[in-house]
Amino acid sequence: MLGTIVTALFTLEGALLVAVLVLLYNYVIVRSSRFFADRGVPYVPPVPFLGNGSDFITRKRHITDVLGDMYHRFANHRFFGYFDFFSPIYVVRDLELVKQVCIKDFDHFVNHRIQLDENHDPLFGRALFAMRDNRWRNMRTVLSPAFTGSKMRLMFGLITTYCEGAVRTIQSEMGSDGCAELEMKELFRRFGNDIVATCAFGIEINSFQDRTNAFFTLGKELTNLDGVQGIKFLAFSSFPRLMQALRLRLFSEKMTSFFRHVVMDTIGQREKHGVVRHDMINLLMQARKQELRFDENDNIETSNGGSGAQKRTMDWTDDDITAQCTVFFFGGYDTVSTLSAFMAHELAVNPDVQGRLQAEIDDVRTMIGGADKLNYETIQSMRYLDMVANETLRKWTPAPFLDRTCTKPYVLQDYDGRRVQLQKGDGLWIPAAAIMRDPLLFPDPERFWPERFAIDGQAPVDSTAMLSFGIGPRNCIGSRFALMETKAVFFFLLSHFTLEAGPRTLHPIRLKKGSLAPVAENGSWVRFRLRK
Numbered sequence: 273m274l275g276t277i278v279t280a281l282f283t284l285e286g287a288l289l290v291a292v293l294v295l296l297y298n299y300v301i302v303r304s305s306r307f308f309a310d311r312g313v314p315y316v317p318p319v320p321f322l323g324n325g326s327d328f329i330t331r332k333r334h335i336t337d338v339l340g341d342m343y344h345r346f347a348n349h350r351f352f353g354y355f356d357f358f359s360p361i362y363v364v365r366d367l368e369l370v371k372q373v374c375i376k377d378f379d380h381f382v383n384h385r386i387q388l389d390e391n392h393d394p395l396f397g398r399a400l401f402a403m404r405d406n407r408w409r410n411m412r413t414v415l416s417p418a419f420t421g422s423k424m425r426l427m428f429g430l431i432t433t434y435c436e437g438a439v440r441t442i443q444s445e446m447g448s449d450g451c452a453e454l455e456m457k458e459l460f461r462r463f464g465n466d467i468v469a470t471c472a473f474g475i476e477i478n479s480f481q482d483r484t485n486a487f488f489t490l491g492k493e494l495t496n497l498d499g500v501q502g503i504k505f506l507a508f509s510s511f512p513r514l515m516q517a518l519r520l521r522l523f524s525e526k527m528t529s530f531f532r533h534v535v536m537d538t539i540g541q542r543e544k545h546g547v548v549r550h551d552m553i554n555l556l557m558q559a560r561k562q563e564l565r566f567d568e569n570d571n572i573e574t575s576n577g578g579s580g581a582q583k584r585t586m587d588w589t590d591d592d593i594t595a596q597c598t599v600f601f602f603g604g605y606d607t608v609s610t611l612s613a614f615m616a617h618e619l620a621v622n623p624d625v626q627g628r629l630q631a632e633i634d635d636v637r638t639m640i641g642g643a644d645k646l647n648y649e650t651i652q653s654m655r656y657l658d659m660v661a662n663e664t665l666r667k668w669t670p671a672p673f674l675d676r677t678c679t680k681p682y683v684l685q686d687y688d689g690r691r692v693q694l695q696k697g698d699g700l701w702i703p704a705a706a707i708m709r710d711p712l713l714f715p716d717p718e719r720f721w722p723e724r725f726a727i728d729g730q731a732p733v734d735s736t737a738m739l740s741f742g743i744g745p746r747n748c749i750g751s752r753f754a755l756m757e758t759k760a761v762f763f764f765l766l767s768h769f770t771l772e773a774g775p776r777t778l779h780p781i782r783l784k785k786g787s788l789a790p791v792a793e794n795g796s797w798v799r800f801r802l803r804k
């Protein structure tokens with residue numbers, strides 16, 4: 273075998289192939305690895321082909337830990353260099369510089385790095401997250417009224433109705449000791465799936481009873497960032513043109529056509545029968561007719577960072593509508609289930625915090641006369657619930673880093689005055705998880721301590737360092753929905769159950785190494801005990 277290869281190399285074609293490979297190696301790997309050295313930017317020499325994320329790609333460490341180590345190593349710099357495979361990225365670690373880049377000078381960093389062909393990958397390519405420049409500005413302007421407090425208030429009833437039923441299903445599965453040990457990510461995926469189905473797609477599903485429904489299985493596949501899919505996601509950011517040239521898709525045709533049919537059938541039915549339901553499909557139908565507006569009482573802080581000259585109307589295709597519904601899955605389903613799984617774990621291992629939260633929930637329930645009277649205003653007024661959610665987002669942020677592409681040349685300046693010129697197309701990361709675990713910004717960062725968010729706390733938090741929902745005009749459009757959903761689910765759960773560490777609970781949590789999204793290794797198990 274070896275002999276055959278050696279003989280082949282001595283043919284003309286073999287020699288040419290070797291020459292091309294050597295040139296390619298030299299051009300792509302050696303040249304790109306000098307990128308930061310040539311610009312005087314601090315960096316760690318990358319592993320050829322795999323870059324600085326080699327430990328993540330080979331499943332030795334979670335990406336949060338890889339970036340966290342580099343964040344501390346370059347503590348004397350405002351930014352450092354990172355190789356995502358062989359694609360160079362500037363990592364901005366200084367909070368003031370993060371604000372400058374993402375807010376003040378946003379027009380230099382409008383887009384995310386990912387680039388998908390809208391026709392080839394219609395679901396994600398047309399979703400707000402992947403849109404670019406003015407197309408993004410238009411869509412963000414059109415969609416913003418759908419995510420305001422007044423629209424959340426209307427959707428809230430759909431969530432509480434669902435929670436009541438889901439709690440009854442969990443109760444029916446309890447053993448004779450009134451306990452059940454459950455895996456949190458799986459539990460909250462089911463909650464999240466059914467809530468997205470009702471709020472975004474207008475469909476009622478109970479994934480606790482119908483455990484293999486198509487919505488749940490395809491939604492899980494759609495949001496899976498484990499192993500190969502996580503690496504594929506990074507590759508679409510690092511080498512978009514290569515991925516497009518290879519005609520690779522992020523999501524399968526089967527998945528795309530499933531969601532397209534669900535949305536189109538629902539719209540068809542509603543138009544035919546004149547049905548109005550307070551969900552996202554309804555809002556998107558209004559947007560298509562250019563009837564979606566901010567309400568008088570909406571606090572309109574959802575700017576798109578533009579000059580205000582963008583057009584506020586657009587022509588919608590069926591795929592545009594499907595993509596904006598599906599974004600609830602991609603943007604909201606895995607992130608919310610991650611937040612909820614870590615929150616349940618922290619409450620189980622911090623019974624004093626859970627006790628305080630249950631006391632707040634019990635007081636509110638008594639005050640309003642029962643959980644069925646819960647509304648959006650009441651859940652918004654619950655201070656301790658908000659602190660617990662914030663502390664979970666800080667310690668276990670579902671998105672470990674944010675990304676941007678430089679859209680206009682820009683100069684980054686280090687603490688010592690050294691300057692580096694960024695060019696259009698250069699990539700930028702913001703290590704959100706590392707910033708939110710920096711002891712200078714959040715004292716005793718490993719401690720789960722919701723009181724740090726108390727208004728009169730001893731060590732007041734710099735709220736601008738809370739990056740879980742991103743920062744600036746490109747921040748998460750669904751943050752209100754995410755918080756409303758998580759808080760409502762925990763209101764119902766903690767009204768009926770106390771969460772405890774059980775025999776399978778692993779504490780402290782270790783992150784699963786091959787997953788881009790943070791997930792507990794070996795699952796996150798918590799015992800539910802029926803409250804008296």
Ligand code: HEM
Binds near residue numbers: 402600611754
């Ligand atoms: C705990 C839950 C969630 C977390 C932690 C989260 C986090 C994020 C982050 C970090 C970004 C990028 C922000 C930036 O680059 O500055 C983002 C963007 C986005 N999120 Fe969320 N998200 C959550 C829930 C949701 C939900 C429920 C939706 C529902 C629609 C959603 C929809 C989106 C969309 C559409 C974008 C892109 C916005 C744009 O590019 O204009 N997210 N999210």
